[in-house]
Amino acid sequence: MREAFRNELDHLADQLVQMSELVTQAISLANKAILTADIDLAEQVIDADVAIDNLQTELDQNAIDILATQAPVAGDLRVVVSALRMSASIERMGDLARHIAQQARIRYPEQVIPGSFLGIFEGMARSSERIANATQQLLSHPGLSEVPNIAAIDEELDNLHLAVFNKIAEEHGLxxxxxxxxxxxxxxxERFGDHAESIAQKVEFLLTGNWDHREAQQP
Amino acid sequence: MREAFRNELDHLADQLVQMSELVTQAISLANKAILTADIDLAEQVIDADVAIDNLQTELDQNAIDILATQAPVAGDLRVVVSALRMSASIERMGDLARHIAQQARIRYPEQVIPGSFLGIFEGMARSSERIANATQQLLSHPGLSEVPNIAAIDEELDNLHLAVFNKIAEEHGLxxxxxxxxxxxxxxxERFGDHAESIAQKVEFLLTGNWDHREAQQP
Incomplete structure (x- = not known):
C-alpha cells in the first residue's frame, strides 16, 4: 500500500514534467513563429495547447484522487497541494505561449515586431526558452541548483519588459x-517568467520548508 | 466532530467572502484613482493589497489543515480544493486592482487615460465593479443566479478590451x-473579468457537477 502511494506521487511528478516539456516546446515554436512571422508554427502552437490543458485536467484529477484515497498528511500533503498549484502555473505558461503565437497569426503576413525592437524580443525569446528549460530540469530532478537560475532569468525578463517600455517612450513613428x-x-x-519563478519558489519550499508567500510581483 | 468539520468549511467560505469584499473595495478605489489621477487613493489600494495576500495565506493554511485533519472525500474534498483555487483567483484580482492603481501612481500628476478613451475606460471601471460585486454575492450566497450574470459582464470586459485596440488602431497623435x-x-x-469568470465556473461545478474544464480564454 505504501509503495502504491509512492507510485502515485511519482506519477504526479511525471505529469508535471510532461506538462513542462510541452511548454518548453510551445514557447520555442511560439518564439520562432513571432520572430519570423511563420503562420504554420503559430498554428501548431495554438493547436497543441489543448494537450497541455488535458494533462492538467488529468493531473488535477489524480491529485484529488490521492487526497481522497490516501489522505496524505504533512510533507506528502504539501507535495500534492503544490502539484495542483504548479500544474496551474504550467498550464498558464502554455496559454502565454499560445497568446504569443496568436499575435503572430493575427498580424500574418506582417511582422509583429518592428526591426528596432527585434534585439529586445530576441533576448526575451532566449530568456523564455532558458527559463522553460530550467523549469523542466527543476521538475525532472528536483533540487535547489536551478532555483537561483530561474530567479535570475525571471529578472532578465522583467528588465527586458522595462526596456520595451523605455524604448517605446523614446521611439517615434511607430x-x-x-x-x-x-x-x-x-x-x-514577463508573465511567463513570473509563473516559472512561482514554480521554483514552491519547489524550494517543498525541499527546505522556507516559504515567504511572496508571489512574483510585477511593476 | 462532524459539526466541527462543518464549522471549518464555513470558515473557509467566510474567508473567501472576506477576500472578495476587499477586492471589491480595491477595484472601486483603483477605478477612482485611475479615472481622476488621485495619488492618495492609488497609494491606499497599493498598501491594502497585502491584507488580501495575508488572507489568502491564512485561507490556504486552513484548507491544508482541513485536508490533513479531516481527510475529506467526495463533495467535501471538492469544496476544499476549489477554495484553494478560488483564493488564488481572488488574490490575483487584488493584484490586478493594485496594478491599475500603480499605473495611476507612475504617471501622477498626469492622467493615464486620454480624453478620447475615457468613455471606454469608464465602461471598464463600471463592469469591473459590477463583476467584483457579483463575485462577492456569489460567494456570500452560493447559487446559480449570479453565474450567467458574471459570464455576461466578463464578455462586456472582453468587448471593451477589443474596443480599446480598435480605437488605438484608428486614433492618431497619441x-x-x-x-x-x-x-x-x-x-x-480583461484579466480581472477572467478570474471572476473562473470563480463562477468553479461554484457552478460545485453546485451542479457540470464541469467543462475550459478556463476563461482571451483573444
Whole structure:
C-alpha cells in the first residue's frame, strides 16, 4: 500500500514534467513563429495547447484522487497541494505561449515586431526558452541548483519588459497598433517568467520548508 | 466532530467572502484613482493589497489543515480544493486592482487615460465593479443566479478590451507611452473579468457537477 502511494506521487511528478516539456516546446515554436512571422508554427502552437490543458485536467484529477484515497498528511500533503498549484502555473505558461503565437497569426503576413525592437524580443525569446528549460530540469530532478537560475532569468525578463517600455517612450513613428501589440507581447513574456519563478519558489519550499508567500510581483 | 468539520468549511467560505469584499473595495478605489489621477487613493489600494495576500495565506493554511485533519472525500474534498483555487483567483484580482492603481501612481500628476478613451475606460471601471460585486454575492450566497450574470459582464470586459485596440488602431497623435499604458490597463481589466469568470465556473461545478474544464480564454 505504501509503495502504491509512492507510485502515485511519482506519477504526479511525471505529469508535471510532461506538462513542462510541452511548454518548453510551445514557447520555442511560439518564439520562432513571432520572430519570423511563420503562420504554420503559430498554428501548431495554438493547436497543441489543448494537450497541455488535458494533462492538467488529468493531473488535477489524480491529485484529488490521492487526497481522497490516501489522505496524505504533512510533507506528502504539501507535495500534492503544490502539484495542483504548479500544474496551474504550467498550464498558464502554455496559454502565454499560445497568446504569443496568436499575435503572430493575427498580424500574418506582417511582422509583429518592428526591426528596432527585434534585439529586445530576441533576448526575451532566449530568456523564455532558458527559463522553460530550467523549469523542466527543476521538475525532472528536483533540487535547489536551478532555483537561483530561474530567479535570475525571471529578472532578465522583467528588465527586458522595462526596456520595451523605455524604448517605446523614446521611439517615434511607430504605428499605434504596433505599440499595442508589442506591449502585450512583452507582458506575455514577463508573465511567463513570473509563473516559472512561482514554480521554483514552491519547489524550494517543498525541499527546505522556507516559504515567504511572496508571489512574483510585477511593476 | 462532524459539526466541527462543518464549522471549518464555513470558515473557509467566510474567508473567501472576506477576500472578495476587499477586492471589491480595491477595484472601486483603483477605478477612482485611475479615472481622476488621485495619488492618495492609488497609494491606499497599493498598501491594502497585502491584507488580501495575508488572507489568502491564512485561507490556504486552513484548507491544508482541513485536508490533513479531516481527510475529506467526495463533495467535501471538492469544496476544499476549489477554495484553494478560488483564493488564488481572488488574490490575483487584488493584484490586478493594485496594478491599475500603480499605473495611476507612475504617471501622477498626469492622467493615464486620454480624453478620447475615457468613455471606454469608464465602461471598464463600471463592469469591473459590477463583476467584483457579483463575485462577492456569489460567494456570500452560493447559487446559480449570479453565474450567467458574471459570464455576461466578463464578455462586456472582453468587448471593451477589443474596443480599446480598435480605437488605438484608428486614433492618431497619441503619445507612444500613452498607448502602452492604456494597452496594459485594458489587459488588467480583461484579466480581472477572467478570474471572476473562473470563480463562477468553479461554484457552478460545485453546485451542479457540470464541469467543462475550459478556463476563461482571451483573444
Amino acid at each position: 504605428k499605434s497598433s504596433t505599440i499595442a501589440d508589442i506591449t502585450l507581447l512583452s507582458r506575455y513574456y | 503619445k507612444s507611452s500613452t498607448i502602452a499604458d492604456i494597452t496594459l490597463l485594458s489587459r488588467y481589466y
